[in-house]
């Protein structure tokens with residue numbers, strides 16, 4: 001689904017001593033099928049922004065358009081339930097929201113609430129378990145018997161069970177070890193391509209934004225600071241530094257290489273192996 005933010009502002013606790021302007025005149029478009037990373041340091045407005053994607057929050061002014069749905073202040077959004085079915089949100093630490101006695105019931109909870117029949121849900125479950133790499137034998141176990149990483153996969157399975165068109169991921173790897181982080185991100189990347197999803201990833205990892213996203217939006221104090229292709233955004237070291245963001249490791253490495261050896265390699269999402277080959281070749285003869 002295409003998504004548009006048109007001059008969106010959001011103010012918390014209007015007309016109170018705690019009034020806070022969290023989003024300020026945000027304008028951007030996300031095309032159906034894009035993988036977009038939203039980055040910015042703490043308090044820049046990322047969580048506020050994504051809560052506008054399924055109508056948990058509404059703009060104080062401006063409008064958000066998501067497919068055929070429109071969110072606008074003082075206007076009742078037609079069929080908000082339909083919007084919440086289409087936009088799946090994986091919140092931070094989603095495993096904290098597990099509550100059913102069995103894994104199967106937890107995965108089925110969302111679609112059941114939205115009126116899907118038992119047969120429909122049963123038909124979806126094996127494919128979802130495969131996607132999140134959980135064993136079918138676990139279905140009747142309590143989610144609370146699992147490891148933290150497995151619990152997160154159950155919670156993600158519950159969101160996927162709704163078969164959303166748009167997947168919103170709020171720091172989906174927070175608290176996982178490096179291997180778990182990569183497994184989860186690779187899983188989302190695969191799902192994104194296989195299911196033709198529109199994916200919106202909030203992350204503190206510049207490396208993940210560079211590796212997985214085809215578009216990056218940087219927020220600073222509720223405003224859009226930079227927007228574009230990751231390989232164009234993440235070479236702007238001085239501008240990133242101004243908002244306390246780092247250059248991803250791969251790009252930092254190529255910048256150091258240029259400084260030390262005068263070797264210029266333009267980063268175009270090459271793998272580490274391809275970069276190593278290019279460097280060896282340039283150094284003369286693959287040693």
Ligand SMILES: Nc1ncnc2c1ncn2[C@@H]1O[C@H](COP(=O)(O)OP(=O)(O)OP(=O)(O)O)[C@@H](O)[C@H]1O
Nearest residue numbers: 012013018020022041042043044045046047048049
């Ligand atoms: N309910 C609220 N009432 C008042 N201010 C709020 C409320 N929720 C968030 N804020 C403020 O809005 C600003 C943006 O918060 P938000 O959670 O969107 O930022 P963020 O970029 O997601 O931060 P983080 O990376 O820490 O999750 C922060 O300064 C925050 O304190």
